Amino acid sequence: MRRTLAREIAKSGTALHAGAVVDMRLLPAEPGTGIVFRRRDIGGREIPALYDRVAETRLGTVIAEGDATAGVIEHLMAAIAGAQIDDLIVSLDGPEPPILDGDAFSYFRLIEEAGLRERPGSRKAIKVVRPVEVAIGDAQIRLLPSHGSEYHFDLDYSNTKAIGKQSYTMTFTRENFAREIAPARTFGFVHELDALNKMGLARGASLANTIAIDGDTVMNKDMMRFADEFVRHKILDAIGDMALAGGPLVARFEGMKSGHAANNAVLRALFADSSNYQLMEI
Ligand SMILES: [Zn+2]
Incomplete structure (x- = not known):
């Protein structure tokens, strides 16, 4: 179904x-x-x-x-x-x-x-059967064979005490997603906002929809939902980007300092070689 x-x-x-x-x-x-x-x-x-x-x-x-x-x-x-x-x-x-x-x-x-x-209709998962890795600068992603769908992320913003280093691992189920990941908000840096606005970006960003980091402090700390909200949001982004595979992905995702560019690159690398994956009727 x-x-x-x-x-x-x-x-x-x-x-x-x-x-x-x-x-x-x-x-x-x-x-x-x-x-x-x-x-x-x-x-x-x-x-x-x-x-x-x-x-x-x-x-x-x-x-x-x-x-x-x-x-x-x-x-x-x-x-x-x-x-x-x-x-x-x-x-x-x-x-x-x-x-x-x-x-x-x-x-x-x-x-x-x-x-x-x-x-009624056929539903196919994409099961990763060989490790697929990409690196862009110091960002890295690995998709590894796994029985289920898992996400691990290591984030490192050592240049601001507001974030620092954070790691998180989750097993992707509807319940875990709703409780642990879905509420994590996006974040942005106040010192970048002017430049972004001039490029026509982040014009709708506000303290109501973005955790705003100014130097070593979070401007709207009372809005934060988790102490490690930043790394949880990186997993949220990864889940959203992996959803572009076109079906449920059965793999362990490991991201290190990665973002949307590496997320897309790893899917392109996965699908570039048909021996990397199998389509599985669910
Ligand atoms: Zn995001």
């Missing part, structure tokens, strides 16, 4: 980079559709949420089909993966989903409220 939403969800909010208010509709979809973004502000152009459509990874994952794009999709994709949804249309009237709380739980909660519906 494949899963989609039981009913449509509508939610508006500020886009993280564009700063504009975007109206998002999550629509039930036919079995076999996969996850597809639809830009209804530019004639309903559709962009499949797949690793080979990733066009930009600097500050969020952007997918593109021709000149139609959808950006900052990773938190929503993580919520979709956490809820184990196979088929869904994400209809937007702007370039990004609303950032909401800067986490994945804001989306996950909406999906839980709407409920899921099962439909």
Whole structure:
């Protein structure tokens, strides 16, 4: 059986980079559709949420089909993966989903409220059978064969006492995702904000949706949900980016100081050689 939403969800909010208010509709979809973004502000152009459509990874994952794009999709994709949804249309009237709380739980909660519906159809997992590694600068990722789906991350921001070094390991289940990972918020550095704004980025960032780090201190510390929220958010991002594999990934993900660029590179490396993986009927 494949899963989609039981009913449509509508939610508006500020886009993280564009700063504009975007109206998002999550629509039930036919079995076999996969996850597809639809830009209804530019004639309903559709962009499949797949690793080979990733066009930009600097500050969020952007997918593109021709000149139609959808950006900052990773938190929503993580919520979709956490809820184990196979088929869904994400209809937007702007370039990004609303950032909401800067986490994945804001989306996950909406999906839980709407409920899921099962439909007949084949559902295939991607089982990693040979280790796949990428390194970009000092960022590294390994995908290792594993019986289940696991995530491990080592983060090192030794240049600020607000973060320092953090490590986290989780077994990817719906329950663990909802409790340990989905609530972890995105974070950003105050000293970078001006430059980002001038580049047209982070215009919607605020203390309501981003943990803001100024030197060695967190400006909105009372908003933090976990002492190690930063590394948990890095796992959230990794889950969202791995959801672009096009099906559940059966592997152990190990990330070290990595981000969206390495996440995309490891999926491209995985699928570049068909002896790296097997498709498994679930
Ligand atoms: Zn993120």
